[in-house]
Each structure stands twice: as structure tokens, then as C-alpha cells.
Amino acid sequence: MFEEGAIINELFIERLNYLIYVVLLLIGLHAMISKNNLMKKLIGMSIFQTAIILFYVSVGVKEGASIPIYLPEHDPHGSHVSLGAGNETEEASHGPVVLEAGLIKKYANPLPHVLMLTAIVVGVATLGLALALCQRIYQGYGTIEEDEILAKIEREEMRAHPSVAVKSMESSKPATSKVKKPATKSKESSTLSAKRAKSNPKTKAKTAPSTSQLKSSRSKSASSQPKTSASKSSSAKAKPATSKPKTKAKPQAKPKAKTTARPKSASTAKKTAPSKAKPRTPKK
Amino acid sequence: MKKISLIPVLLVGALLVYAAQDFPEWGSPNSPASQSPVSSHFIANTGVDTEVPNMVTAVLADYRGFDTMFETVVVFIAGMAVLAILKNSSKKKAGSKEFEVDVEPDLIVTNTVRLLIPVIQIFAFYVLAHGHVSPGGGFQGGVVMGASFILIALSWDLDTALARFPADRCTLVAGLGIVLYAGIGLLSMFLGGEFLDYAELAQIFPVSREMARYHAMLGVEIGVGLTVTAIMFSLYANLSTEGRLKGGL
Structure with a gap:
């Protein structure tokens, strides 16, 4: 099971660091996607960040290497630590030298450490900014649950x-x-009917269906709220169009009465609805 | 919703694990990251170029000085953004004080902290100034220093901490840090080099070109430390009081 080349060996023994980083990253990603609470999303973001930091730092690990700080024998200012050895200080006294390839392997890679050092501090700063935004959202909406805010x-x-x-x-x-759904539908139908009403205002037969269509489309999505904007504007266009042709009193009167009455009642209903609902939620 | 979100998460996970098989082994000296000429150059030449024993500091403040400067600017901007977002935002809630605990500072805590604070701050200076030869530097020292002020705010209250480090001064010190950093860069530019080419500072200071870089790095780190200190404390002060800067935790 753990022989050379086996996938278990590859993943769990030699590359355990990558596995841990993947798991951490997934925890963070899942939290960011699925949680509704903004604070939990931020926690997920921090975990995600930690996973990336772990990835970088684990890439920088070099077996048998020291930290990326020169040992006393390579110290540019001479070996002031190892005072005992005389020849060593003499060697160091002629100034710093470029390390050979063999000695490079003795020091860990400094680059990932540099990148992560700045990433951590900047991460803290941006996390603070995110927390400030959360506080502001809470002040504005009384909640930090995403669905409630929406x-x-x-x-x-x-x-x-x-x-x-x-x-x-x-x-x-x-x-x-x-x-999307009700709004686009109503818009299309209203523009269509308005166009039709404009293009042939004199024909009796065609205006009647258009008004009835308008009516039906309105009644279809009367419950959907964004509809009223489209229906109102369309009614404003449709009204002069339908009034021009001399039709019977019935179809003409109907849209007039409805177009004036409907949106108003709908808008007033909406106005009352949120004002009722609004004080309820901040109490929570 | 939660089950649907698992699908992309698991897909990403499968992809990453699949890719991980091609990554270098743990600690392998032959990994591309360790073999790259860039990091090899840093390890081999830092001592010659800058005389700084700590390669991380040298890379941070000199080789990648431009990057670090704008990282500092990012920290500064984040702090300013928090100020802008939260300032005067909670006027409506000024009366809702019932959630805030208003107790006397604890005797044991305050006296322990009174003893601890000087040590922490001296340690912060040590980390900052000794960043060339031991692990440390501007970011680390700045965070330790900022933490000492946060400790004051936690053990007494925010007003005590703000009396020692007012919010206005936070902004000033944070800006000063960036000005110091950019000023050193500009000074070396006016002396004939490129922006942040510290070696040119040897013309006005009685040191070698390498040691000029060494000492300029310390100046740059001090700038970073100032900004980070101020922003850390300002973040805490603003976030703990929703921008009111009084009362709070």
C-alpha cells in the first residue's frame, strides 16, 4: 500500500502538505460559498488565506537547510560569533563572498517567506476593512445574514x-x-403591445386584442412586483393609442380604468407592505 | 443551497489533489522553487550586495522594495478606508449603550499590563531594529507595537489608549511611515540612481555602497513599522467602537 509510486504514498506521505492545504482551502471555499452570515464568510476567507500561506511556506521548505539567515561563517560582517577559530576570522575579514552552489542548498528559500510576510499583514488590514464594511452593513440593515439583506x-x-x-x-x-422572469416577460409584452397600438391606431380589430393582451399580461403577473413599472409606462403609451380609434365604449373604458387604478393600488399596497415589514426585522 | 455548493467545492478539491501529484515532494532541494535562479541569486549574493545577514529582510526591503512599499500603501489605504466607512456612521445608535459593559478596570490585570507594556514595546523596537541579523523587521515590529496599544485599550479602556495614541496621530504616523519609505526611495533617485536604489545614498553618508543599502533598509523598515503600528491600533479602535472612538470594549 505504501510502496514507491502508489498514489496513497504519493499523496499521504510525500505530499501531505499539499493535501492539508487543499483541505483547508476547500473548507474556506465552502464557507465562502454556502454560508449566509457575512461574518462566517469572512472566517472562510481567512481560512482560505491560511491555506495559501501554508502552500507557499511548504513550497519553501528545503530538507537539511537552515533558516535564510547567514550562519556565522558566511556572515558578511565576519564571524563575530565564533571567536575561537583564528583562521576563520581571517578568512571572513576579507569581506563577504558569493556563496557557491553547494552552500546555497544549506539555506532555505527566502522568497516564499518574503511573499507571505507581506501577505499576512496585508491580509490583516483587508480583514479589518471587511469587518468595517460588515459593521456598516449591520448599521444600515440590522442584519448580516446575506439573504435577509438581499x-x-x-x-x-x-x-x-x-x-x-x-x-x-x-x-x-x-x-x-x-x-428576471416576470420583469422581462412583462416588458416584452408591453413594448409589443405599445408598438402595435402605435403602428395601426385606426384599425378596430387590432387594438382591441392588444389592449386585452396587455390586460391579460398584467393580470398574469399582477403579483410580481417589478411589473408595475413596465405596466405603468406601457399604460401611459397605450392610452393615447387606444383612445384615438373610435371603438366601442367598453374596451376603451376598461383599460383606462384599469391602467389608472391598478398601478396605484399596487404601489400603495407595496408601500404599506415594506413599512410594515421593516420595523419587524431590526428587532431580531 | 449547501448541497449545491458542495459540488463546485469538491470539483475544485479533486482538481487540486490531482494537480498535487505533480508538485515537488515535501522538502525536496530539487523543487523548482528552490532551484530557481532568482532565489539562488538571493541566497548567494545578499551578503555581497547588501551585507545584510537576514536574506528575508534584504529581499523584502531592497530587492523587492517596490512591492513592499505598495504593500505598506495597501495597509495605509485599508486603515483610511475603515476610517471613512465608520466615521460618523453610528449617530443613530449613540443612545444604545445597554450592550456595553461599563466596569472598572481590573486591578490585577491593569497592574500586570503596566509591567508588561514597556517590555512589549522594547521588544517591538528590538524586532524592528534587529531585523537585519535575526528574524524580524518592520511589519513584525509594527504589529507588536500596535498590539501593545491594543493591550492598553483592552485592560483599561479605549479612552486610556487613545490618550496615549490619539486617532489623529494614528493617521499622521501612518502617513509619516509611507513618506519616510518613499522619501528614502526618492532621495536615492535624486542622487542619480533609480527609485529605491539605496546604494546611491553612499554619496551623502560616510559608508560604503553596501552599507548604505544596509542602513537605508533600516530606515525603510522603520517607515513600515510606523505605518503598521498606527494602522493596527486605528483598526482596533475603529472596529471595536463602530467608529465612535469612545466607550467600546
Whole structure:
């Protein structure tokens, strides 16, 4: 089992340091990916960092080598430690010499130590920065659980949404990217219907389906919140289009009444919902 | 969610373990890292180039001086960013003091620390100044020094520590460290060399070119130590009080 060349031997005996670094790295990675708590994510990041440091330092190990500080016999200032040997001090007194290849093997590789020395201190500084950000997030949202923060951000965006969305459709894009499915769907349908209504405003037959389509699409995703921005703006476009052709009173009146009534009620419902929910969560 | 996240984690792990089979053995003197001409050059020539026995310090402050300078700048910027993020951020919560423990400093603790602090600080200076010939240097000495101030804050309270090292002075000292570092680099540039080419300092100091590098490294390390000391303490002071800089732990 432990003979030369076997994979167990390779991994567990000769390269145990790499195995440990991989395990540590995975622990850190898993914590960063799966944990919701930002503080736990930071702990994962620190473990990850430790794994990298271990990797570098273990690469710098050289068997039979000393620490990367010159021994007294190679000391550039002479061998002030070993005062006893006379010929040695004489040899050292003519100044420092370049070490030969054989002596290079006697000293560990200084480069990984240098890199990790600075990495540790910078790691502490950046960890402090991350902790400060966490504190700020806690002050702002009352929680450092990632999913709760995201929910709060979403709700706040909903509240700020109606005022932003009336100005232009494009401004609603960043908000829609978060809740992809209903938003893109409603946008497509609304632009489609608006186009259709614009292109042939005189035909009776075609405007009626477009308004009904608009209605149906709205009723489909009435529960989804970002929809209102699209529906409101689309209603603003669709209204003059539908009012132009002289259709029966029924289909014309319906969209008017609905487009004015719906978004308002939806927005007011949303306004009340977060304000109700908001004070509840910080108490936790 | 947790089970899904295991999949990429395990994939990465399998990849890394697979790659680890090709890595050099533990402690092998023939590993690429040990065989590389760069580290061989550092080991062979540090004594000739700089007369510094500690190769790590020589590589840190001289051969890789540019890197270290900007590492110090990163530490400085991180400290300033913490200040910027937390300053005046907790005005709303100024009244919520019920979580803070307000007790008298413990007699045994404070008296022990009173004896300990001078030793720690002298040790910090030793680590900083002796970094050329023994393990140590600016980063290590700076952290030890910063820890001594944090110890004051922990055993008494933050106000006592801030009376000895005010927050404004933290910023000043941190900036001074970087100015010292960059100043030595600029001075050697104005003397005809390149930025951070300390050997040129031999023109104005009565030492050989090698010893000029030796002593300039000490100056650079002092700069690093100042910055790290100030930022470590400033980080603690800001983080423990959410930027209010009073009360706290």
C-alpha cells in the first residue's frame, strides 16, 4: 500500500502538505460559498488565506537547510560569533563572498517567506476593512445574514420603484435584472403591445386584442412586483393609442380604468407592505 | 443551497489533489522553487550586495522594495478606508449603550499590563531594529507595537489608549511611515540612481555602497513599522467602537 509510486504514498506521505492545504482551502471555499452570515464568510476567507500561506511556506521548505539567515561563517560582517577559530576570522575579514552552489542548498528559500510576510499583514488590514464594511452593513440593515439583506434591498427598491419607473423604461432595467422572469416577460409584452397600438391606431380589430393582451399580461403577473413599472409606462403609451380609434365604449373604458387604478393600488399596497415589514426585522 | 455548493467545492478539491501529484515532494532541494535562479541569486549574493545577514529582510526591503512599499500603501489605504466607512456612521445608535459593559478596570490585570507594556514595546523596537541579523523587521515590529496599544485599550479602556495614541496621530504616523519609505526611495533617485536604489545614498553618508543599502533598509523598515503600528491600533479602535472612538470594549 505504501510502496514507491502508489498514489496513497504519493499523496499521504510525500505530499501531505499539499493535501492539508487543499483541505483547508476547500473548507474556506465552502464557507465562502454556502454560508449566509457575512461574518462566517469572512472566517472562510481567512481560512482560505491560511491555506495559501501554508502552500507557499511548504513550497519553501528545503530538507537539511537552515533558516535564510547567514550562519556565522558566511556572515558578511565576519564571524563575530565564533571567536575561537583564528583562521576563520581571517578568512571572513576579507569581506563577504558569493556563496557557491553547494552552500546555497544549506539555506532555505527566502522568497516564499518574503511573499507571505507581506501577505499576512496585508491580509490583516483587508480583514479589518471587511469587518468595517460588515459593521456598516449591520448599521444600515440590522442584519448580516446575506439573504435577509438581499430581501431588504429588494423591498427598498420596490418602494423607490414607481417614481423611477415613470420616467423611462430603461431606468427600470437594473431593478428588473434582479427578478428576471416576470420583469422581462412583462416588458416584452408591453413594448409589443405599445408598438402595435402605435403602428395601426385606426384599425378596430387590432387594438382591441392588444389592449386585452396587455390586460391579460398584467393580470398574469399582477403579483410580481417589478411589473408595475413596465405596466405603468406601457399604460401611459397605450392610452393615447387606444383612445384615438373610435371603438366601442367598453374596451376603451376598461383599460383606462384599469391602467389608472391598478398601478396605484399596487404601489400603495407595496408601500404599506415594506413599512410594515421593516420595523419587524431590526428587532431580531 | 449547501448541497449545491458542495459540488463546485469538491470539483475544485479533486482538481487540486490531482494537480498535487505533480508538485515537488515535501522538502525536496530539487523543487523548482528552490532551484530557481532568482532565489539562488538571493541566497548567494545578499551578503555581497547588501551585507545584510537576514536574506528575508534584504529581499523584502531592497530587492523587492517596490512591492513592499505598495504593500505598506495597501495597509495605509485599508486603515483610511475603515476610517471613512465608520466615521460618523453610528449617530443613530449613540443612545444604545445597554450592550456595553461599563466596569472598572481590573486591578490585577491593569497592574500586570503596566509591567508588561514597556517590555512589549522594547521588544517591538528590538524586532524592528534587529531585523537585519535575526528574524524580524518592520511589519513584525509594527504589529507588536500596535498590539501593545491594543493591550492598553483592552485592560483599561479605549479612552486610556487613545490618550496615549490619539486617532489623529494614528493617521499622521501612518502617513509619516509611507513618506519616510518613499522619501528614502526618492532621495536615492535624486542622487542619480533609480527609485529605491539605496546604494546611491553612499554619496551623502560616510559608508560604503553596501552599507548604505544596509542602513537605508533600516530606515525603510522603520517607515513600515510606523505605518503598521498606527494602522493596527486605528483598526482596533475603529472596529471595536463602530467608529465612535469612545466607550467600546
